[in-house]
Amino acid sequence: MTRFVYSPHYVVNIGDHVFPTRKFGLVAERLKDLGEFIEPQPASRRDLLLAHEQAWVDKALKGVMSLDDETLMELPFSRDLALAHRLSVSGTIMACGRALDYGVGLHIGGGSHHAFADHGEGFCMFNDIAVGIIKMRHERGISRASVVDLDVHQGNGTAALFANEPDVFTFSMHQEDIYPQPKAAGSLDIGLAAGVGDKAYLKSLEANLPKVFEHEPELVVYQAGVDCYEGDVLGGLKLTAQGLRRRDQMVYQECRRRGVGVAVTLGGGYAQDLSQTAALHAQTLLIFAGLEDKILK
Template sequence: DGVAASLAGGTHHAGTNWGEGFCIFNDTAVSAREMQDRGLVQRVLIVDCDVHQGNGTAEIFAKDDTVFTLSLHGEKNFPLRKYPSSLDVPLSDGTSDEAYLAALDRALEVSFSTFEPDIIFYIAGADPYEGDRLGRLGVSQEGLLQRDRLVFTSAVTNCAPVAIVCGGGYCNDLAMITEIHAATMREAVRFEEQFAQISRK
């Protein structure tokens, strides 16, 4: 209760009528809109922590004030042309744990101070990892765990349930990608009781 996860997804480069970057349909956007159409939620916050900017998601919801899109991504990474999100946080190549987590903390604070969501869709990419072939950032495995913890803590503090999708991961060490994603799920389970309290309210 209060938290759900998919072991795939995060296809954030697909826009209204186009796809790119391994993405054909934007699963997060479709899910958010489906929940709204069914009357399950009204206001959606998308926290995109894949290393690549969520250009498709930003384009789909550009004129929709019921959806707030936050993208924390590599400034010089794909896509070359970035569609403006509600809040974009571009990061320099080699960004460390400390700088990454500080930027995310500030971004979450700004997001929640301007927008009150009924649900959060969290794209928990493994590609900010320092060993990722396409990531270009310097975030450690522990740093990514701290990232997850920060997102979940913010969600609980603001009484917002979370739907998690995995996003990208392009490390040559497939076991490392698996472990990063598994750590996200373990951390979500660790917060399970706190999320359950949200769902009871």
């Protein structure tokens, strides 16, 4: 039975926003008949402290964010928002655990790769990827992990959080000339020019993905942002739905072939048409669920 990690509380009212949280609900809607949903509980303070500084965690949990904090995060703070982000951290922890137990963990959420130890940025409050990896290293006896971050934006928070951790390899392939500026230095950063389409993108992925596995990870966390899509409002890459499908297949096949557990998180996606974004996220999860035949055209 396929299990998707999801909480209906990911959908939070943040007003008219380029990142409507409704997208999580729309992805869930597409997948609800294809598997069972398992719900995370809010991440504990202790778990958040695995990757974050106490002052930042306290601000979020006590609800005392400043206007500067919110501006940097590009999100209007609320208790519901903090809850959603804590749940999402826990969701990625669950997906990492399932990746180690069953080979694949599927999270209808997560991928908050712009969150740093001491602040949030770019729609991200907590770095669920970093917390998930650190928790698995502490509690599941693994030491080596890799992040494959294919969101159109560089995974700056994740790169910074693991900058001094040689056992965690952070790979990000992204568009070079957009946020974040400057980029943080990860283990392997590939910056692509605006306008790059399927062919050049997939060629670059094919050349670079094996380097992730040379690191011999025991766990891969995949940030599968679909903002590389040609119809994306924030990104300038030109991948088609078919190109994204091939991208996800490549990551899935590499992990499977090498027997490395992979936790999938959604990341960004800002197509003009929200249902298109949801369809692309669902496509990713179905590929990793081994249910490619259920992808709707």
